[in-house]
Amino acid sequence: MIIVMWLFFAHTSRNKSSLMIIALLVVLLIPSGAKAQSVTHTVSLPIKETNWSEPIAIPQFDTTSGSLATIDMTMVSTISGSVQIENLDASATNVKSTLSALMKIKKPNGIAMMEFTPEVVSNDTFGAFDGVIDYKGNSGNTNYLKSTSTGTDLLTSITAEDAEFFEGDGTVTLEVSTEGTSQFIGAGNLESISNLEASAYITFVYTRQRPDLTINISTDGDFTIGEEEKITLTVGNGGTGPTIDDVTVTGTLPSGITPLSGTGAGWNCSFAGQAITCTTSSTLNKNSSLPVITIKADVDTNAFPAVSFSSNVSSYDDSDTSNDTDTVNITVVEAPPPDDDNDDDGSGGGGGGGG
Numbered sequence: 001m002i003i004v005m006w007l008f009f010a011h012t013s014r015n016k017s018s019l020m021i022i023a024l025l026v027v028l029l030i031p032s033g034a035k036a037q038s039v040t041h042t043v044s045l046p047i048k049e050t051n052w053s054e055p056i057a058i059p060q061f062d063t064t065s066g067s068l069a070t071i072d073m074t075m076v077s078t079i080s081g082s083v084q085i086e087n088l089d090a091s092a093t094n095v096k097s098t099l100s101a102l103m104k105i106k107k108p109n110g111i112a113m114m115e116f117t118p119e120v121v122s123n124d125t126f127g128a129f130d131g132v133i134d135y136k137g138n139s140g141n142t143n144y145l146k147s148t149s150t151g152t153d154l155l156t157s158i159t160a161e162d163a164e165f166f167e168g169d170g171t172v173t174l175e176v177s178t179e180g181t182s183q184f185i186g187a188g189n190l191e192s193i194s195n196l197e198a199s200a201y202i203t204f205v206y207t208r209q210r211p212d213l214t215i216n217i218s219t220d221g222d223f224t225i226g227e228e229e230k231i232t233l234t235v236g237n238g239g240t241g242p243t244i245d246d247v248t249v250t251g252t253l254p255s256g257i258t259p260l261s262g263t264g265a266g267w268n269c270s271f272a273g274q275a276i277t278c279t280t281s282s283t284l285n286k287n288s289s290l291p292v293i294t295i296k297a298d299v300d301t302n303a304f305p306a307v308s309f310s311s312n313v314s315s316y317d318d319s320d321t322s323n324d325t326d327t328v329n330i331t332v333v334e335a336p337p338p339d340d341d342n343d344d345d346g347s348g349g350g351g352g353g354g355g
Helices: 160-166
Strands: 009-013 038-041 053-059 068-087 093-106 112-116 119-126 140-155 171-185 190-208 213-219 228-237 247-252 257-263 268-272 275-280 293-299 306-315 325-333
Touching: 068 093, 068 112, 068 119, 068 160, 093 190, 112 140, 119 140, 171 190, 213 306, 213 325, 228 247, 228 306, 257 268, 257 275
Parallel strands: none
Antiparallel strands: 009 190, 038 190, 053 171, 068 140, 068 190, 093 112, 093 119, 093 171, 213 228, 228 293, 247 275, 247 306, 257 293, 268 275, 306 325
């Protein structure tokens, strides 16, 4: 699950250039299932006046199904408010008003995990000061502003420090802080009042490290008709995380190759005609291989002069299925003729006697 927050803030100022508004986000995720590749959750906070800083407790990433791979953060912020401006100069002017908010999610050490600054802009033309500060008429105006924007950040390199902080079965505490600013570009003398509310919808997604299964088929060379031959299957994991479910190997032997047995430490193999299925519940860690599967089979004349055999490996959440199949081409030869140990040269007859 992920924890996301809505933050609303409002601030009013009669200063020429002071305005504080903020929308903030906060979140992290918590795995909602033992086999979930990623987990997402949302959280909301009520309207709060800025400036402020608040600690937030977030569940850690459960490493039961693997280590943390990435943290994906998304902020959707809507800022809504009003800008009241009066031109106090004796000449007309154009004024650009900008309201913005800097939102941060910080670790306890003060390092920001994410920063996002939504803003809303208004452009106005005012006449010379009309003598009355009423934010209307020829020299004043009141604008109601609203804008929605999205910010994203992806933490793809999980350091040992990150893992120690975010992984576990407890909680982590993050700090959410807000800073707002206003800017008015135009006349040298302006009177202004700003009102602003800001919201932030934050999503943090934990993604775990995933396996990438591979399979390799090998034989001892050519197959001989009438002989018992072997096919060896090796399953490896070139991914960033371990398997979290059963690993299954399947294949169908070609005509002329009749399966006799399938064995391998931790593997359970079965046959249905020419089809072979082998399954193991053993965990396959990254950068390692499972014990080999050895298939023994009889070879008959239907396999002559060559056959091919393909096998596939599968498991939950394999990150790349393009390398899950391997094929081997097997040359099939006839058995050599038996040796003849009873040679007969035709010289065994006896001669006749003399008179």
